[in-house]
Amino acid sequence: MQFTSEQRLDDGVLEREFTLGEIPGILWTPGSASAQAPLILVGHPGGLSKMRSRLAGRARHYAARYGFAAATIELPGSGERPRLAAVEQARTDLRRAMVAGQPVGDEIVDALVLPLVEKAVPEWQTTLDTLLALPEIGGPVGYEGGVISIGIRLAAVEPRIAAANLFAGSFVPAAMYEEARQVTIPLQVLLQWDDEGNDRQAALDLFDAFGSKEKTLHANVGGHAGVPQFEIDAGARFFARHLS
Amino acid sequence: MQFTSEQRLDDGVLEREFTLGEIPGILWTPGSASAQAPLILVGHPGGLSKMRSRLAGRARHYAARYGFAAATIELPGSGERPRLAAVEQARTDLRRAMVAGQPVGDEIVDALVLPLVEKAVPEWQTTLDTLLALPEIGGPVGYEGGVISIGIRLAAVEPRIAAANLFAGSFVPAAMYEEARQVTIPLQVLLQWDDEGNDRQAALDLFDAFGSKEKTLHANVGGHAGVPQFEIDAGARFFARHLS
Numbered sequence: 001m002q003f004t005s006e007q008r009l010d011d012g013v014l015e016r017e018f019t020l021g022e023i024p025g026i027l028w029t030p031g032s033a034s035a036q037a038p039l040i041l042v043g044h045p046g047g048l049s050k051m052r053s054r055l056a057g058r059a060r061h062y063a064a065r066y067g068f069a070a071a072t073i074e075l076p077g078s079g080e081r082p083r084l085a086a087v088e089q090a091r092t093d094l095r096r097a098m099v100a101g102q103p104v105g106d107e108i109v110d111a112l113v114l115p116l117v118e119k120a121v122p123e124w125q126t127t128l129d130t131l132l133a134l135p136e137i138g139g140p141v142g143y144e145g146g147v148i149s150i151g152i153r154l155a156a157v158e159p160r161i162a163a164a165n166l167f168a169g170s171f172v173p174a175a176m177y178e179e180a181r182q183v184t185i186p187l188q189v190l191l192q193w194d195d196e197g198n199d200r201q202a203a204l205d206l207f208d209a210f211g212s213k214e215k216t217l218h219a220n221v222g223g224h225a226g227v228p229q230f231e232i233d234a235g236a237r238f239f240a241r242h243l244s
Numbered sequence: 245m246q247f248t249s250e251q252r253l254d255d256g257v258l259e260r261e262f263t264l265g266e267i268p269g270i271l272w273t274p275g276s277a278s279a280q281a282p283l284i285l286v287g288h289p290g291g292l293s294k295m296r297s298r299l300a301g302r303a304r305h306y307a308a309r310y311g312f313a314a315a316t317i318e319l320p321g322s323g324e325r326p327r328l329a330a331v332e333q334a335r336t337d338l339r340r341a342m343v344a345g346q347p348v349g350d351e352i353v354d355a356l357v358l359p360l361v362e363k364a365v366p367e368w369q370t371t372l373d374t375l376l377a378l379p380e381i382g383g384p385v386g387y388e389g390g391v392i393s394i395g396i397r398l399a400a401v402e403p404r405i406a407a408a409n410l411f412a413g414s415f416v417p418a419a420m421y422e423e424a425r426q427v428t429i430p431l432q433v434l435l436q437w438d439d440e441g442n443d444r445q446a447a448l449d450l451f452d453a454f455g456s457k458e459k460t461l462h463a464n465v466g467g468h469a470g471v472p473q474f475e476i477d478a479g480a481r482f483f484a485r486h487l488s
Contacts, residue, residue: 193452193461204448208437212465214472217437219451219461228458230485234478241474 001130011064015056020127024048024080025073028059029136036138037069038243039131041124041154041161043145045169046078058144058232066236068243069137073127075147076119086115094171109171113149117176121153128160142239148206149176156182163242165190165235167227168203180209187215188238190231195224245374255308259300264371268292268324269317272303273380280382281313282487283375285368285398285405287389289413290322302388302476310480312487313381317371319391320363330359338415353415357393361420365397372404386483392450393420400426407486409434409479411471412447424453431459432482434475439468 005017012031017024026048030037040062044051059070077084090111097104124143131137143154144165151166156179164183168191187210191203207217216238220228249261256275261268270292274281284306288295303314321328334355341348368387375381387398388409395410400423408427412435431454435447451461460482464472 193459207463215437215465216472217461217463219463221457221459228460230481233481237474237477 009060011060013060013063015060020073020123020130022081023073023123023127025071025127026052026055026059027069027071027131028056028063029069030063030067037063037067037136038139038239039128039137039141040068040070040239040243041128041141041143042070042072043143043147043151043167044072044075045146046075048072048074048079058235061232062236062239065233066240068142068236068239069131071127071131073123076116076123084115084119086111104171106174110173110175113147113171113173114175116147117149117153120147120150121157124150124154125158128158132160140243142243144235144239148172152176152179152183155185155187156180161185163187163239165238168192168195168198168206170195170198170202172202172206177206177209180206181211184211184213186238186242187212188235189215189217190227190235191217191219192224192226193219193221194226197224253304255304257304257307259304264317264367264374266325267317267367267371269315269371270296270299270303271313271315271375272300272307273313274307274311281307281311281380282383282483283372283381283385284312284314284483284487285372285385285387286314286316287387287391287394288316288319289390290319292316292318292323302479305476306480306483309477310484312386312480312483313375315371315375317367320360320367328359328363330355348415350418354417354419357391357415357417358419360391361393361397364391364394365401368394368398369402372402376404384487386487388479388483392416396420396423396427399429399431400424405429407431407483409482412436412439412442412450414439414442414446416446416450421450421453424450425455428455428457430482430486431456432479433459433461434471434479435461435463436468436470437463437465438470441468 001020003016003018007015014029016027062068062070077087093108140162141160142163143161146167146169148166148169155164163186165188189207245262245264247260247262251259258273260271306312306314321331337352384406385404386407387405390411390413392410392413399408407430409432433451
């Protein structure tokens with residue numbers, strides 16, 4: 001890992017850009033860390049520069065108010081990273097189906113999401129190895145955000161992840177419902193009730209499928225980008241219960 | 245209103261039992277009130293002595309940690325209060341239908357709940373008049389708990405109620421879905437995902453029906469009595485956003 005920039009923000013949080021091999025990322029750590037900080041991995045749908053201010057808002061709240069470290073990396077095939085041919089093809093097929101008003105078939109959803117999960121999860125795990133080796137970061141680790149299928153796989157296979165705050169999203173492959181049953185860590189699931197691009201019943205079915213004994217659904221009025229501000233703190237408090 | 249007992253609890257909260265005409269109730273006020281405290285009306289399914297420790301747990305958290313006053317009254321036809329013949333009959337019909345494994349018809353649900361709503365809502369309003377006249381209590385006012393149909397009617401007709409934290413429950417008359425559309429105040433709705441006695445889809449439909457622009461559903465794993473401890477504080481924080 002190479003740090004490529006470093007900035008002390010006005011809330012005392014240290015924001016560092018890094019590259020891990022070819023993967024760009026950002027790390028936020030609290031200004032006054034007495035002990036090793038728990039770590040939140042902050043997921044997103046891809047396009048780090050576009051998502052940056054929203055991600056930084058959450059990460060800085062976590063770091064400044066709760067003493068958590070938070071980190072994000074670019075998704076495979078997004079931002080400045082080389083495109084994934086199969087995913088690009090699926091995206092074209094998806095767009096064509098939606099423009100034509102046709103139902104989006106399982107094969108399109110699988111082609112769109114599964115290669116991303118396959119590639120992104122090991123990258124998150126490598127990131128985790130590297131970040132946990134830094135002296136200022138300790139366990140335990142939480143994951144939050146979308147792509148929800150990546151969160152499901154990580155929660156199912158990565159034992160260092162102790163809790164996850166997942167954002168419901170559209171286009172979840174059928175196979176991920178099976179994987180959701182394997183997830184047993186505490187979960188919070190955020191659902192935008194009026195998300196035009198998201199099948200509400202499918203999201204409720206997915207919440208139902210998770211094997212976790214502690215799982216909470218937070219459903220809020222509004223569209224995909226309308227997550228209320230207070231959910232940032234609700235997420236932090238969820239992690240505070242499980243990571244502190 | 246007559247206070248019939250008064251006790252200073254170890255968290256500094258003042259707990260007073262009262263009667264308002266024939267209606268028994270309990271009022272909790274914060275130990276160190278600098279200004280007039282906002283008020284939370286704490287609803288319940290009836291049977292104050294049976295419910296008391298659970299209600300006091302929430303009320304004392306609100307008073308001690310957030311500086312809210314909280315009050316509850318006995319439901320019509322419950323506890324020491326005279327039975328309501330029509331409601332008792334509906335209860336018998338309900339039990340008979342459930343034992344026989346028959347569906348519970350709309351007419352049973354209406355007979356069980358509507359007279360209770362008709363009688364309880366004006367009682368809550370009289371209680372509100374009386375409590376708001378106390379020097380230590382000011383507005384604004386929140387309502388929380390069940391019976392959800394009582395909460396819906398109160399939220400729809402009582403302009404002094406500024407926010408409501410409603411507990412989803414079974415047996416909601418069809419007419420209440422229409423009233424729910426009239427509700428426009430900020431809402432939080434608590435749903436136990438595996439509540440045996442509660443139709444999950446009906447609860448989701450009711451959440452969908454509310455007219456409020458800010459509404460949040462908190463669904464948690466577990467049965468009717470399994471509401472997680474952390475939801476007490478989530479309720480308090482919801483009220484803190486809207487009543488402070």
